[in-house]
Amino acid sequence: MLLVDWLYVGVFLVVGLAMAALPLAVVWALAPRLAQPQKRTTYESGVVPFGQAWAQFNVRYYLFSLVFVIFDVEVIYLYPWSIVFRQYGRYAFFVMLIFVGILLLGLIHAWRKGALEWT
Amino acid sequence: MTLGLTHFLVLSTLLFCLGLFAMLTRRNAVAILMGVELMLNAANINLVAFNKYVAPGALNGQVFALVVITLAACEAGVGLALVMSAYRNLETVHVDEINVMKW
Amino acid sequence: MVNWPLEIVRAVLLTAAVFTFMAVVAAMFGVLLERKVGGWIQSRLGPKHVGPQGLLQTVADTIKLLQKEHIEPRAADRAIFNTAPLVVAVAGLMSWVVIPFGTLGDRVLVVRDLNIGVVFFAAMASLTVVGILAGGFASNNKYALLGGLRSASQMISYELPLAMALIAVAMEAGTLSTVGIVEAQAGWFGSFAFRQFPAFVIFLIAATAEVNRVPFDLPEAESELVAGYFSEYTGMRFALFQLGEYGEMFAMAAMATTLFLGGWKGPVLPGVVWFLLKMYLIVFLLMWVRWTYPRYRLDQLLNLSWKVLLPAGLVWILITGYRVTF
């Protein structure tokens, strides 16, 4: 039964959260709390912190995550295909050849446009 | 009272309206995109719910939901690329400040 | 008709059993093994004093960590800072739902044999990224933020080759359920490590990168970024990040066992023993690599994923499809 399957997952999630939160509760009860303002400064190798941590970052990070999202979406179609394609034989293979071929074109395009270069 | 179609429709209505509210009132383009994502999710709940309660003979609703997720990903990719581009050229991501077309 | 209260009680008991198993096999014994293997490879002894041969070292460490003060940096975003470790730890443990440990009579020992087990595994692996990104961001620390960004871009880059390997195996077995995949591997040479050897290699490399281990440990490159995204974390929350990473490493090893080495299958010995042997073989391999190789550079790492593993994975899927259908 489907819902029973996922009941187990739900229980696993709840119990997992509880198990992970338990040591935090123990820490809250046991661990010392010494009010020393220096402790709570941002760590910057011992130097007094300067400037904002939230600075400007490289646009590369965005390009990589963009290509990732597009290819991750492709996976949506590959999973169902992978478990039924046997029944359809060559037809299913050619369908997937077209699908993966188009996406490989996309990968080559991204590659040639330099979206996959870090430097 | 058992779980029926109406429950899901109410949930998706509320979610859709929250998304629409974000679209109408937010200044940040990324927040507007998040509102769009909420609205698409609301539509997806409806698709899957109708699939189960109204037309359970085929899986067209679920397949369509998958297509919507695909399009949502494309929309996020292109939309956020536009945000990045606007930020680079105009130094802002607030939609009411992106008004160079006015002149 | 399903007896819901009974199912809930069974679910809770099973979950508790799996967590105990994890605590002993992965956390306690795994950490010790890591240190012992490291010591052995570097010609030193490793932990030796707590308990026989240092067996209780991890317990001692845990007790120590429980007494450590939890420090929140003043600049941090408190709510996110405190929940991020929980997300990472729980997402790392959730993968264990679909891993079959062995057989008991004619029943398979698994929390639940989900019909979409492989997809579930990939989904849980992808959730870890968000926790790491949130932790790095909430710390409001330059090292942590940079470490979080690096870690996230590394993990998303290697998620795709991982998915390609999973799909190739699903194609070979014709199912997404992990138990079904194990059952599709009959005999020694039926295990997918042979028929799906490229997928096996891709999976191992991607798994190593996915759990941020050497040679792909850039996010926490000590010499460059202090400790990466958990620079600001202390005590138990730091330990939760580590627990998540260890849980995920063992889950990856267990998944490799399930997908490629025939899971619990093997002659003479009971299934659980075979499963543990094979899993520890993979874990040992990962540790061996960790203590032997130097770190990759970020651009090399991304090139390896995008320009080698991903095209190779796609082509391998096509080859598998060709082989099966023609």
Add this chain to the structure above:
Amino acid sequence: MGQLAAFIILSVVTLVSAVVVVASQNIVRSALSLIPTLLGIAGVYILLQAEYVAGIQVLIYAGAITVLILFVIMLTEHGTGARFRQVNEQVLPGTIAVAVLAALLMAVFFGTAWPRAAGTLPQYTATSIGTTFLTSAILVFIVTSFVLLVALMGAIVIARRER
């Protein structure tokens, strides 16, 4: 009963975190509370017997799109965006419009007698989805790959720094 309870818990998680998404002044918190929203919706899909859609919801939405959004926030807002005013002057008209729309939609949903076709959903849907993609939805399948290709090319062109 149990299903209804599960539905209520999931709806509360979804809606509460959706409110945070919509209303938080801190844009990072907005983006991060998308995750409980999306996970709650995944749970709702499971109640609707759509486990494959639920798995994909977690994999794509929570694991990929949210990461993309977080990256863009980090690249554009210099952090939380708390320095800026996050809402425009349309809050009141927006509230009214949304309330009217909600009332209308509810009226339609409650006022319609939804027909019910014959048949039952298959217990496990991943296989049937694969079959649908290879038979009746084959066009969708192929066109999607073009959409993905175009989106990839377009987004790279837009986002890349002009030289």
